[in-house]
Amino acid sequence: MTKDTIQLPLLPLRGLLVFPSMVLHLDVGRDKSVTALEKAMMGDQTIFLAAQKKVSLDDPEPKDIYRIGTIAKVNQMLKLPNGTMRVLVEGLRRGEIIQFNEESEEFNVEIKEIEEQHDEKNEEEALMRSLLGQFEQYIKVSQKITKETLETVSDIDEPSRFADIITSHLSLKIKDKQELLETVNVKERLQQLIKLITNEKKVLDLEKKIGQRVKxxxxxxxxxxxxxxQMKAIQKELGEKDGKSGEVGKLREKVEESDMPERIVEVAMKELDRFEKVPQSSAESSVIRNYVEWLIALPWTEKTKDTIEIDNAHKILDRDHYGLEKVKERILEYLAVQKLTQSIKGPILCLVGPPGVGKTSLAKSIARSINRNFVRASLGGIRDDAEIRGHRRTYIGAMPGRIIQGMKKAKTVNPVFLLDEIDKMSNDFRGDPSAAMLEVLDPEQNSNFSDHFIEETYDLSNVLFVATANYVNNIPGPLLDRMELISISGYTEVEKLHIAKEHLLSKQLKENGLTKNNLQIRDDALLKLIRTYTREAGVRGLERQLATLCRKAAKIIISKEKKRVVVTEKSIEELLGKPVFRYGVMEQENQVGAATGLAYTAAGGDTLSIEVSHYPGKGKLTLTGKLGDVMQESAQAAFSYIRSRAKELSINPDFYETYDIHIHVPEGATPKDGPSAGITMATALVSALTGRAVKKEVGMTGEITLRGRVLPIGGLKEKSLSAHRAGITTIIIPEDNEKDIEDIPESVRSGLTFIKVNHLDQVLKHALVEEKNESK
Structure with missing residues (x-):
């Protein structure tokens, strides 16, 4: 099968192959290749041509060269001006490298000539005919090979040469050509070539279709x-300047430059095509333009990078807000979970509390602490669900809802979004906006939020929603279920004093052009300001009064040329006038038929004096003082309990038939309601009917049942503060409220004695003066 080996110089080829019977021009520039050519020309002009495995190599090693190549003859060699050699080579036979003899100047290889293998002649003839037909179709599709080439190939009878000539005219990869060169069996080579040319023909057909499509x-x-x-020229003649086409062009550019998802880009482009066809005078023209501008303005992928550092967040919250320790702790827990899970999905925080306690500023602090944009949407007074979901574009003046409007203002897809006054939403014939909010606040649904105006789904899953409310009872149940409540009950007098000194006063001094050297407000004056000029849970009214003091001081400094104004407890009335409010104070002596209760109002805690009088009558019970339904029921329950226990309480069992009883709560112009005055009313009733006085230093709070049990109440912190302020030293509280004592500031807690009770008998024991010390 093989002949004797021969020694030949090697010419490595880059990016091409030479087959037997193939004549080809080559440009040779590498030093080793030029030396190999010169050595071949000095001999019998025979050289061995083998392809490199990697085209990029300039100095290939033996491992980088295919072993099977072509023994060729150099028919002509010409030196070009640029230093390279142009040679004309003719492939003769296949050969295999047996051994590399690398010298310093060129490759010298030992070659073994390969003899080709033939099978049955008829099979090879059939394969040749099939290959010729495929080649003819390939030429028609390719249009790069001339008909003369087809005629030349048709005249070849020898199968091996026939296959090699056709291969040399095909645009195949070097790897495929090398496989054909290495295939010694002619029949197999013909079969392999038919497969390759069929595949190439399919690729060319596809290229042709793509070309026609592009054309x-x-x-x-x-x-x-x-x-x-043409349209521009017509519009120019009509004096319409650039007309609509110029506007469409600008909008197209904005759409292409925006970060919209591909589906939104398609929608925008489709709308712009419509916009271009609709007359400019048509109402639909402005609707389409407005819609596309909204799509462009909305953030679709822009994000701010979260920087959740708990220590830094704690510092920001402490700097912005005094007190509110439990609220801050819950917010820090929330942020810690967000950092660990790397996910925004979780409970929606709802800050609940009276006006002015800092709910909105807390949300701003959250945004600042995690480096997110902040946006606020006020929901107070919303009655139409279109305010949340947006209006259909078919309506005149249609706009997106508050959520999408907020996202446009935020300019990122992951802002802190404050839903302010979520309890103020209502519903009527136009729809229920709270139902629309369910989709917004549900982490399982808001990734595909649908606004009626935008129509395309918008992802709200990256938004950190924070809601605020004044009253929990006004929030619909399904909406409340999606939120976690954080209660902010209000500030104590001590906390208000700190807030005024550390935050509010410095702010108002700056806004009114003053400094700490110009205006000084003593602590006793601030305390009087808080107690008698404001009545609120928050600090808005306090800030307004401080602003008034700053203005008064500025006028004095300018008009009287004073450098400094000092406000004391006595001088504050000269600046602000007579006190606006009075606060409850402890009775000066023990009273019969009068007990001091503790109330929790929207403005914080306060004392509540309850008076009972009885006189001859027929058992009529009268309640006055603008009492609510719950408070009236508490009075009825206390009255019924005393009737059932009259004998044990040393009360005439027939008192309800011989006496009329009047229960009055002073300050009748102020509405009062709630169950926590139950034990206070019962104590005042027993005091009046037995003649035993109520201790002046005792305040009490608790709900009463018909069996005399004392049930827990809310707002113990605020009630304790009001008692401390009024001079009360002992507070009777329900036993179940013992856990709430920890919430009371230490400065207040240390001055109070808490008596925990679970039955009215215990209340009377501690509240009433001993009978022997008091005459009836």
Missing amino acids: TSMEKTQKEYYLRE
């Missing part, structure tokens, strides 16, 4: 360009 698209584009230019 059609280009023709369409050119046609549109031509028509647009």
